[in-house]
Amino acid sequence: MSIERSSARRVAVIGGGPAGLMAAETVRAAGHQVDVYEAKGSPGRKFLIAGKGGLNLTHSDPPALFVTRYRERAAQVGAWLADFDAEALRAWARGFGVETYVGSSGRVFPIDRKAAPLLRGWVRRLKEQGVRFHVQHRWTGWNADGSLRLDSSAGPVAVLADAVVFALGGGSWPELGSDGAWVAPMAAHGVDIAPLQPANCGFDLAWTSWFSERQAGAPLKPVIAHWTDLHGQPRAQQGECVITANGIEGSLVYALAADLRDALARDGQVLLQLDLLPGQTEAQVLDKLLRPRQGRSFGEHLRRQLGLGGVKSALLFEVLGKDAGQLPPAQIAATLKRLPLSPLRPRPLAEVISTAGGVRLEALDAQLMLRQMPGSFCAGEMLDWEAPTGGYLLTACYASGLRAGRGVIEYLQTPAAAR
Numbered sequence: 001m002s003i004e005r006s007s008a009r010r011v012a013v014i015g016g017g018p019a020g021l022m023a024a025e026t027v028r029a030a031g032h033q034v035d036v037y038e039a040k041g042s043p044g045r046k047f048l049i050a051g052k053g054g055l056n057l058t059h060s061d062p063p064a065l066f067v068t069r070y071r072e073r074a075a076q077v078g079a080w081l082a083d084f085d086a087e088a089l090r091a092w093a094r095g096f097g098v099e100t101y102v103g104s105s106g107r108v109f110p111i112d113r114k115a116a117p118l119l120r121g122w123v124r125r126l127k128e129q130g131v132r133f134h135v136q137h138r139w140t141g142w143n144a145d146g147s148l149r150l151d152s153s154a155g156p157v158a159v160l161a162d163a164v165v166f167a168l169g170g171g172s173w174p175e176l177g178s179d180g181a182w183v184a185p186m187a188a189h190g191v192d193i194a195p196l197q198p199a200n201c202g203f204d205l206a207w208t209s210w211f212s213e214r215q216a217g218a219p220l221k222p223v224i225a226h227w228t229d230l231h232g233q234p235r236a237q238q239g240e241c242v243i244t245a246n247g248i249e250g251s252l253v254y255a256l257a258a259d260l261r262d263a264l265a266r267d268g269q270v271l272l273q274l275d276l277l278p279g280q281t282e283a284q285v286l287d288k289l290l291r292p293r294q295g296r297s298f299g300e301h302l303r304r305q306l307g308l309g310g311v312k313s314a315l316l317f318e319v320l321g322k323d324a325g326q327l328p329p330a331q332i333a334a335t336l337k338r339l340p341l342s343p344l345r346p347r348p349l350a351e352v353i354s355t356a357g358g359v360r361l362e363a364l365d366a367q368l369m370l371r372q373m374p375g376s377f378c379a380g381e382m383l384d385w386e387a388p389t390g391g392y393l394l395t396a397c398y399a400s401g402l403r404a405g406r407g408v409i410e411y412l413q414t415p416a417a418a419r
């Protein structure tokens with residue numbers, strides 16, 4: 001085993017995603033030696049893939065609304081955002097020559113919508129500033145002497161550092177490095193961890209084979225989702241989603257996934273209702289259904305009178321059965337405005353966009369240092385918080401990385417006797 005012995009004020013950052021790189025940038029700016037250890041062959045793999053269809057860097061929500069996206073962790077994440085919010089992130093990107101714009105949904109993207117130029121520029125600047133990168137170094141725990149234990153392509157490596165920032169991601173997209181493998185060694189070390197759960201995920205539904213085979217991949221838009229949150233309050237949101245072979249997914253489903261997931265865990269069942277005709281009232285729908293068919297089929301009647309066809313028409317038959325056209329028009333109209341679906345379970349952890357759970361914030365101080373392990377900090381998605389897609393996830397990862405990096409600086413400035 002090779003042993004890399006650190007000089008004074010050496011900081012190890014475990015994980016090369018946005019949170020880890022932000023921590024590295026912050027600590028290095030204070031003059032400390034920083035080594036970034038990344039399990040994959042290059043940093044920022046998930047960042048790159050997430051930006052493949054257009055890098056959603058942040059969101060233009062007003063700050064008071066922005067912070068509510070973090071649900072029960074709004075107060076804690078809000079404290080991070082007070083130091084580094086959406087506007088600060090856009091200004092930071094501008095420092096690399098990356099200008100941004102606000103899309104029609106309020107989401108913020110680079111002008112070229114690409115993640116690679118930003119990541120390349122960031123890593124290049126960090127290297128120029130003296131940050132050292134060690135790829136294909138996977139953290140696996142601690143050695144008996146307290147050093148960090150890593151597996152590398154050259155064999156086991158032990159790293160001694162004055163402080164460490166863990167930014168190991170959640171449990172989604174394991175092929176990109178966020179595999180949740182860190183949970184076991186940290187839990188064994190006594191770190192308080194909430195179980196990882198799917199977030200921003202699709203859900204399984206008991207489609208018939210007839211529907212699944214014909215409609216998988218069909219976009220469902222626009223629709224309004226109706227559901228009841230965990231506090232018993234009725235909720236509604238308009239958006240788009242996609243039918244899958246197993247169920248339903250897409251941006252609208254991700255936005256309410258936490259409520260559906262938690263209701264399933266608590267009650268064993270949950271009801272999701274879709275308004276397939278958001279531009280028409282139930283009375284208007286009924287009036288059109290009552291018009292003479294003039295010998296046309298029920299499906300053709302739906303198309304001509306309501307503009308309903310394709311996957312929406314198929315959904316109606318899926319719920320009401322092949323003889324839907326023989327049912328009372330009032331029942332059909334009510335179903336079109338509140339089509340009931342019963343999600344069975346979230347999709348598996350490995351395929352979801354992000355995960356909930358992780359190191360409980362109660363196990364950390366305000367600077368994100370583990371209370372029971374002075375000098376060890378955590379940041380990013382491995383912490384116990386969640387948010388919907390839309391740039392909120394990435395913004396909080398950056399902000400937590402900055403908070404942890406500043407925590408490291410403060411910790412290293414504290415005399416050893418006072419720690």
